[in-house]
Amino acid sequence: MKLPLLNRAARLGLVLLVLVLAYFGLTPAAQATHLRAGDIQAKTDTTAARNPRRIFFKMVIYESNVNTSVSQTDATIFFGDGTVAQKIPRASRTPVGCDGTTFRLVFYFDHTYPAVGQYTVHFIGEFRSTGVRNMTASNQQTFYINSRITIDPALGINQSPILNAPAFDRASRNQVFLHNPAASDADGDSLSYELLPSQYVPNGVEGVLAQTGNDKNTPKPLPCINFVFPNAVAGVNAVQVPYVGPPVGVPGVPAIFDQNPLTGQIVWNAPLDAGDYNFAFKVREWRRVPGARARLIGEYIRDMQVTVGNNNNIRPTITVPTDLCVIAGTPVTGLITATDPDNQQVILSAYGGVLPRPATFVQNTTGPPTARGTFTWSPDCSNIQSEPHQILFKAEDRPANNCGASLIDERVWRITVVGPPPQNLRVAPSGNTAQLSWDSYACQNPGAQILIFRKENPSSFTPGTCETGIPASAGYTQIGSVSVGSRTFVDDRNGLGLERGKNYCYRIYVQFARPAGGASIASNEACLTLVGRSPRLTNVTVDRTDAVNGQITVRWTRPAPLGSFNAPFGYRLYRAIGQNPTFSPTAVPLRTITNLNDTVFVDTGLNTTDNAYSYKLEFFSNTLPTPNSPVSVETAEPASSVRVNTTADPLANTISLNWTYNVPWDNTRYPATIYRRDGLTGAFVPIAKVTGTATNGTYLDRGTTAKPLVKGNTYCYYIKTKGAYAIAPNDSLINLSQERCVALAPVLCTPVLTLKPTNCDSLASRLFELPATPVNGQVYTNYLSWTLSAQPVADCSRDVASYIIYYAPTANDSLRVLTTVPGSQTTYAHQNLASAEGCYAVRAVDAAGTRSLLSNKECKDNCLLFLLPNIFTPNGDGKNDTFRPKVFSPIRRTKVQIFNRWGVKVYESDKDPLINWSGSGSGESGSGSKVSEGMYFYQAEVEFGDANRTKRTFKGWVQVNR
Incomplete structure (x- = not known):
């Protein structure tokens, strides 16, 4: 193709341009446009003399040789700590694909950082490959990638994710494009993904090297000029094609470009125009920490290129x-x-x-x-x-x-x-403990733990082919853990000893250390039953509710067989306040009993009105018949009293009950019975049965259709629970809660408030007729009145003893108590106000102190009134000596300017909202010479004291007479 001839001036300009480029070293070879894609990987030092602040990097860049013979032979890296490394040599260059136009470049480098912290390592390449469709002038924009790393010795040897799939890919028109970076993390950290615009650094490497101060050697990347994601290129009306997904293609609707944040899968449904397209995505590296939220420890940006071909090929x-x-x-x-x-x-x-x-x-x-x-x-x-x-x-x-x-x-x-399941779990009795043992575990991974679980009676749980751990539904509770190298564990029930007569079953599995985590399949189940039967608490029942003289009866079973114990033996009973207390190991027993047939204790002098109580029972005996032999102690699981709480809801005309307990027997096998008494005297009657949970129960008392609950009445309740142990004969264990009384207070009717308005429009229309506003401003009174509504319930009470009036100076302020008036008064005048603005509400109160709902909130605002006179006489006679508004509502600020008849400004001030110009010149103080008599013109910019801080400008004239 022949080029048009250049005129003389153009030829001269071209020569000058070449000379300038040559002078600055900007030759075509130095400024080649060839970079397609890339990313930076990182890992901490793993050498023999390991330095946790030394980081090794691997950068992979993809370059094009289309229309250029230049290759990226070295790289400049900014390390994020204010330092830079130049001329890092390329380690390798290998072709990618079959057409010989793309090459994979690898650079290796390392850096020792000055301290722990987070750092971002940057690479700027000059320039991007030419003709990228989804940005402007790609060959004039630098190529930019970065990786943000965390240096923290607590992380150990950390390796960044590796994006195993190449960052350069191919697509075809009207066919779905798929790309997965195939990321892997050697440490097992979790990864997430987020699409980003491709970025550039406006002034390139030289611009960053010229930066000083806090920005020294710190690139400031921006989204590439006019970047859009590939599906949004202007003028390209690409649409989706059929695709099974995810996401499922919807033919005919606009094309999508999507990345799954969990898997990294990129779906472009579907390209339309051929050409090269660039985009970036961020890979976030999350370190999972036991018992805490995952910690973000790294972010790595890959910029990649997709070439869309114009052909009829169909993908495999x-x-x-x-x-x-x-x-x-x-x-x-x-x-x-x-x-x-x-x-x-x-x-x-x-x-x-x-x-x-x-x-x-x-x-x-x-x-x-x-x-x-x-x-x-x-x-x-x-x-x-x-x-x-x-x-x-x-x-x-x-x-x-x-x-x-x-x-x-x-x-x-x-x-x-x-992990494989632990093998050959076994359990054997040893006194009142269980000795667990198992074969040496096959995977001795550092930091792995063997978790030990126990339940009463065998489980039907059978692990699936690849089901790890033990599900909660299997009924096991974790009781301990040991290192993966251990082969034994002793279960003494946290020092309490195992209970004889119970069937204890065990399983174990291995939990592997974070960040990789993972678990093994559970072991076989191993069970044992200790011979005989331990004593068990069976009753903690409230006999009397009183703040001083409350009473609880505690019962328990005898150990068995009775003839097998060595004297001295007996029971020690302990008591603590609450339902889940900590019993001190040095506590003095409430009672010591040496008669094994004495299994009842009546505890008196308690505050059962306000407190629940828990009891712990120990059975002690000598291990041998000889004197001074060691003492064996069996501890029964503690049990608490049942405690019921009540909440009245007068609006709904209901009373809700909630009762709790902490007992070793099962209260879910039988329903609990709710008893109620109307008033403070009389007999309790059962009103309902409710099956509770292992620790609590609830019931909502609505009364009945024939006999609803009555507002103003007091209702008393107690709960009777019925439970059982899994092993007979301890069945039908009945325990009573304390009595609890609650008043269903009447609901006061809600007031409806009216705030007398001011007719601002009428006042403004009569502005010239209004009397002059006092020098110190108008004094306002706000008039309130109210009535009682039939809300919130139709039978609300009108027995009002007083009303509380609330006030806020502005609509944005919180309401606060202004005053209280008698119940017979339904009006109030709020007087001596400097501003009419304010908000009000009212609440009714009865003789018992019960309050109604708050009334409607009513607000009032100031009018916008402002009138300046057309004459004033600054002659010192004390009458009309200053130029000030004749009529005005509250004003926050006024800026006034006074001009003479020739337009010369003689006075200006914004210090006095009421102006008060004395007729002198020379600015705000008015301390200059007096202005001569005559006509002057004013402009007053007024900011009113209303809720909206309204601003208005007033212009006019005024005659000065002396």
Whole structure:
């Protein structure tokens, strides 16, 4: 193609431009436009002399050789601590794809940071490849990526996520584009993803090197100029095509460009125009911390490029095995297949943290008709983690004589690796303890713990093929943990000893340390029953409710067999306030009983009105018949009294009851009975039965249709619970709560408030007729009146003893008590106010102090009144000596300017809201010479004292006479 001839001036300009470029070193070779994509990986120092502040980096960049012969041979890195490294050499350059236009560059570098903290390492490349469709002039914008790392010795050796899939990919018009970065984290940290605009640094590397102060060597990236995501390029009316998802394609609606925040899967449904498109996404690295929220420890930005081809090729379809869960040590083999609708060869590839070692992937055939590959892996104990390992498989077709038209399909195979179950769990009795033992565990991973669980009686739980841990539904409770190297555990029930006669069953499993986490399958179940029967508490029942002389009866069972114990023996009974108290190990027993047949104690002098009480029982005996032999102590599980609380709701005309208990027997096997008495005397009668939970129960007393609850009455309640132990003969254990009385107070009718308004429009229309406002401003009175409504309930009470009046100076202020007036008064005048603005509300109160709901809130505002006279006489006679408003409502501020007849400003001030100009010149003080008689013009900018702080400007003239 022939270029048009340049005129002389243009040729001269071109020569000058070349000279300038040469002078600054901006040759085409130095400023090549070739960078497509890239990201930066990081890991802490793992050398022999490990320094936790030393970080090793690997940067991967993809460059194009289209229309350029220049390659990125070195890199400048800004480390985020104010330092920079220049001329970092390239370690390798390898081709990517089959068309020879894209190369993968690798750079290695390290840096020792000055202190712990978070740092962002930056790379700026000059410049992006030319012709990127979704930004303006890409070849004039720098390429930018960064990674933010956390240096903290507590994190140990940390490695950033590795994005195993290349950052350069291909797509085709009108076909769904898929891309998964195939991220893996060697530490097992959790990852999340977020799409970002591609970024650039306006002045490039040289601009950052020139920065000083706090910005020294610190790039300030911005979104690329006119960047949009690929589906939103202007003038391209791309639409979705059918796709099974997720997300499911909706044909005909606008195209989408989406990234799954959990898996990283990118779906573009669907490209329309051919060309190159760039975008970025952020990978966040989360360290899971036991007992706390996950901690963000790293952020890594990948900028990637997708080339959309203009061809009729149809992408292949890949098939991977169903997601799998295996026990560590179990070999995994998977067949990967792909077919191509155009009957072309298909190249299979695999990416993931376990590839290329220890796993392998080998393609067996390329097709057509079917491409096949075999994935093989033998996961070991080091591969156990809570998150599945993700293996990304890609199928790329090979159109004949058109390499650049290749398309891909991809799928992720998720393989979860769990720990094997602990083997051969056994349990044996030793006195009143259980001795657990098991075989040495197969996976001795650092930090792993063996968790021990117990329940009474066997469980029907059978772990699934890959079900880890023990579900809550199995009924087990964790009682301890030991390191993974341990092989034994002693269960003494936290020092209380196991109860004879109960069947105790155990399971264990292994919990692996964070951040990888993970768990094993549960062990077999092992059970034992200690011979005989321990004493058990059976009753803690309230006999009398009183604040001083309350009474509780405590009962328990005898140990068995009675003839098997060595004297001295007996019971020690302890008491504590509350339902879940801590019994001190040095506490003095409430009662010591040496007669084993004495199993009842009546506890008196209690405050059962306000307190619940708990009791603990110990049975002691000598272990041997010889004197001074060791003493064996069995402790029965504590039990509390039942405590009921009541809440009256006069609006709903109901009383809610809630009762609680903390007992070793089961109160869910039988319903609890609610008893009620109308008034403070008379007999209690049962009104309902309710089945509670293991610790509490609730009931809402609505009365009955025939006999509803009556406002103003007092109702008293108590609860009778009935429970049982799992082992006979301890059945039908009946216990009573304290009595609880509550008044269903009457509901006062809600007042309806009226605040007398001011007719501001009428006043404004008669402004010239109004009397002059006093010098110190108008004094206002707000008039209130109210009536009682029939709300909130139709039978609300009108027996009002007093009314509380609330006031707020403005609508934005909180209402506060202004005054209280007698119940016979239904009006109030709020006097001596400097402003009419204010809000009010009223509340009714009866003789018992019961308050009604708050009335409606009524507010009043100031009028906007302002009138200046047309004459004043500043002659010192004390009459009309200053220029000030004749009529005005409350004013916050006035800025006034006075001009003579020639437009010269003679006075200006905003210090006095009422102006008060004395007729002198020279500014705000008015201390200059007096102005001569005559006509003057004013402009007053007034800010009124109303709620909206209204501003108005008044203009006019005034005659000065002396």
